[in-house]
Amino acid sequence: MASASKPIAVISGDIVNSTKLTSDQFDQLLKRIKDIQGLITKGNSSNAHSIERGDEFQTVAHDIETL
DSSP states (O other): OOOOOOOOEEEEEEOTTGGGSOHHHHHHHHHHHHHHHHHHHHHOTTOEEEEETTTEEEEEESOGGGO
């Protein structure tokens, strides 16, 4: 019997030395991360994202064949 499970992707990151960024630089970077996460969600609303402690982020994509 073939497995019905589909592959997923987990993308995680940490902004190294984020405390050395200016407020504007950090805000621009965070906006870009959120924009990319939004594009991934647009493809499949079950894709999930989080940003923790301001400089760590994670995305779970359930539809990697269409990304």
